[in-house]
Amino acid sequence: MFAESRIAPSVTINQPVAGRQRAGQLWSSLADVCNLLQITPTAAATAASDVVFQHIQLKAGQRLFTIGQAFDVIYVVNSGFLKTVLIDDAGNEQVLSFPMKGDVLGVDGIHAHCYMSEAVALSSCDVIVIPFKVFSSLGRKYPELELSLYGVMSRELAREHAMASMLGSLSAEARVERFLVALSERYAAMGYSGKEFNLRMTRQEIGSYLGLTLETVSRTLSAFDRIGYIAVEGRSIILKDMATLKTLRRLPPSQSRSKEVAAVKKSINELSFANAEDRLTA
Amino acid sequence: MFAESRIAPSVTINQPVAGRQRAGQLWSSLADVCNLLQITPTAAATAASDVVFQHIQLKAGQRLFTIGQAFDVIYVVNSGFLKTVLIDDAGNEQVLSFPMKGDVLGVDGIHAHCYMSEAVALSSCDVIVIPFKVFSSLGRKYPELELSLYGVMSRELAREHAMASMLGSLSAEARVERFLVALSERYAAMGYSGKEFNLRMTRQEIGSYLGLTLETVSRTLSAFDRIGYIAVEGRSIILKDMATLKTLRRLPPSQSRSKEVAAVKKSINELSFANAEDRLTA
DNA sequence: CGAGTACTTGAAGTCCGTCAACCTTCGTGG
DNA sequence: CCACGAAGGTTGACGGACTTCAAGTACTCG
Numbered sequence: 083m084f085a086e087s088r089i090a091p092s093v094t095i096n097q098p099v100a101g102r103q104r105a106g107q108l109w110s111s112l113a114d115v116c117n118l119l120q121i122t123p124t125a126a127a128t129a130a131s132d133v134v135f136q137h138i139q140l141k142a143g144q145r146l147f148t149i150g151q152a153f154d155v156i157y158v159v160n161s162g163f164l165k166t167v168l169i170d171d172a173g174n175e176q177v178l179s180f181p182m183k184g185d186v187l188g189v190d191g192i193h194a195h196c197y198m199s200e201a202v203a204l205s206s207c208d209v210i211v212i213p214f215k216v217f218s219s220l221g222r223k224y225p226e227l228e229l230s231l232y233g234v235m236s237r238e239l240a241r242e243h244a245m246a247s248m249l250g251s252l253s254a255e256a257r258v259e260r261f262l263v264a265l266s267e268r269y270a271a272m273g274y275s276g277k278e279f280n281l282r283m284t285r286q287e288i289g290s291y292l293g294l295t296l297e298t299v300s301r302t303l304s305a306f307d308r309i310g311y312i313a314v315e316g317r318s319i320i321l322k323d324m325a326t327l328k329t330l331r332r333l334p335p336s337q338s339r340s341k342e343v344a345a346v347k348k349s350i351n352e353l354s355f356a357n358a359e360d361r362l363t364a
Numbered sequence: 365m366f367a368e369s370r371i372a373p374s375v376t377i378n379q380p381v382a383g384r385q386r387a388g389q390l391w392s393s394l395a396d397v398c399n400l401l402q403i404t405p406t407a408a409a410t411a412a413s414d415v416v417f418q419h420i421q422l423k424a425g426q427r428l429f430t431i432g433q434a435f436d437v438i439y440v441v442n443s444g445f446l447k448t449v450l451i452d453d454a455g456n457e458q459v460l461s462f463p464m465k466g467d468v469l470g471v472d473g474i475h476a477h478c479y480m481s482e483a484v485a486l487s488s489c490d491v492i493v494i495p496f497k498v499f500s501s502l503g504r505k506y507p508e509l510e511l512s513l514y515g516v517m518s519r520e521l522a523r524e525h526a527m528a529s530m531l532g533s534l535s536a537e538a539r540v541e542r543f544l545v546a547l548s549e550r551y552a553a554m555g556y557s558g559k560e561f562n563l564r565m566t567r568q569e570i571g572s573y574l575g576l577t578l579e580t581v582s583r584t585l586s587a588f589d590r591i592g593y594i595a596v597e598g599r600s601i602i603l604k605d606m607a608t609l610k611t612l613r614r615l616p617p618s619q620s621r622s623k624e625v626a627a628v629k630k631s632i633n634e635l636s637f638a639n640a641e642d643r644l645t646a
Numbered sequence: 647c648g649a650g651t652a653c654t655t656g657a658a659g660t661c662c663g664t665c666a667a668c669c670t671t672c673g674t675g676g
Numbered sequence: 677c678c679a680c681g682a683a684g685g686t687t688g689a690c691g692g693a694c695t696t697c698a699a700g701t702a703c704t705c706g
Binding site for chain 1: 450452456458460471472473474475476480481500503504507510511513514515516517518519520521522524525526527528529531532533572574575
């Protein structure tokens with residue numbers, strides 16, 4: 083079951099490095115990878131132009147690696163969207179991250195020599211395969227490279243810390259709003275519109291990621307829509323009031339920005355007002 | 365303020381490596397550090413016996429490093445207990461971890477070249493200072509060493525994932541109970557008793573770490589005590605029913621183990637019963 | 647076109663946060 | 677020596693922000 087869920091049969095992977103530039107960009111140079119990772123492509127990287135890395139194509143729903151699978155390689159996302167999940171004893175999924183272009187996958191497998199999480203494609207994906215041994219030997223030759231993997235892991239750690247902080251102390255509204263802003267910034271950094279975009283994940287997955295139920299996510303999005311912060315229609319999101327959304331970050335956990343039981347228009351005013359208060363107290 | 369909160373004035377740090385074995389174990393060899401980190405001390409490590417690392421002593425309350433401080437060195441705890449915290453915009457502390465013997469501190473500073481969290485001693489501590497540059501050059505010479513830093517960071521990442529999962533989906537009871545079990549296992553691994561130990565942190569700090577309030581932590585500990593799982597007296601903890609505690613891991617978030625509105629004795633029975641149910645459903 | 651999945655919305659209940667009172671311990675200085 | 681305050685801890689009452697349960701709609705894909 084695990085084996086068959088893996089795409090890209092090893093036959094394809096183990097093909098000799100013959101025609102390096104195949105149809106559909108099947109191979110990438112070290113310099114390409116450095117660009118993807120936003121590492122300043124040093125002389126070292128360009129020097130090692132003989133090293134190439136294979137790509138893997140995934141379709142939505144396919145798994146890149148599963149929990150417990152032997153750790154060999156790390157992955158860098160070239161295009162597409164994925165999720166990484168933890169499966170607990172009861173079989174429940176816990177979404178850990180939504181990797182996209184430029185993100186590194188699989189580093190949590192280094193320590194135990196097997197992956198500790200599961201990576202699933204949410205859309206068609208193109209992923210670069212980097213054998214860990216190749217990478218670390220390259221790192222030894224070119225210190226900047228090594229430093230940048232440390233950097234990637236360090237950044238990942240900081241991101242997790244921020245996540246823990248959020249899960250520990252923010253309200254549902256604040257979590258959803260931070261999620262939207264973070265997503266927007268990611269899209270913007272990738273050259274897409276930061277104002278209008280499509281969610282690639284379900285409410286369920288968002289909820290799991292944020293430590294909420296899917297109903298709460300849905301309700302919160304609807305509330306933001308009603309207030310006019312955003313426009314939601316299924317998975318299409320339009321951020322209408324980015325400025326306010328961004329300033330709303332880091333709210334204290336439970337504020338009484340409820341009272342929205344009354345008339346709709348009235349609740350809108352109260353909500354805006356309550357949020358303004360939050361901004362002051364923060 | 366940042367500067368003065370640091371202990372061990374630079375005068376001490378920059379002393380030439382003259383009398384390497386000072387009073388009070390002020391210096392450690394690479395092999396010592398490897399032992400501490402549970403790395404099989406390879407030939408390489410013993411070979412580089414000329415490399416020594418300085419220690420720093422902290423008293424309870426002192427800070428090892430603060431947020432924003434320039435990143436130079438990583439630390440390995442030799443003895444004592446600390447906490448690492450994040451400070452958000454509102455000035456609230458969020459506890460991220462409780463490092464103890466063998467744990468590595470400061471790796472979150474690699475990426476941004478400044479520490480992203482703050483480390484505070486909870487007791488008298490002895491910490492080994494490892495200049496990051498020294499470490500990475502050693503890593504280049506001895507690949508196993510390099511691999512083990514990757515391993516440390518990878519493990520840290522996995523730990524954070526587990527943490528996120530817990531914060532996202534477990535009830536207060538389950539969190540406290542997992543916290544106790546984890547602490548117990550840490551103590552046992554260090555050679556202390558895993559059954560009886562003293563908490564080194566306040567209820568407040570535990571709560572922050574677990575995403576709960578100090579009142580909830582206190583109430584939950586009291587409840588466990590009343591049921592007979594543990595014995596609590598201030599910061600002294602005795603685990604009386606380890607087996608049950610361990611099997612209680614990973615409960616679904618909100619189970620109806622309430623109904624404890626009624627008489628005390630009755631509520632106790634119901635509570636135990638409800639927990640038994642949980643074990644079955646999990 | 648039916649089945650399955652994703653999403654929305656409502657109603658009810660509860661877990662846990664907030665507020666508050668009280669106790670103990672500990673260190674300081676009158 | 678005891679008064680005093682500060683800090684940590686316990687416990688109770690109350691309410692609200694979520695979760696849970698449930699029903700209904702829209703959509704995709706054989």
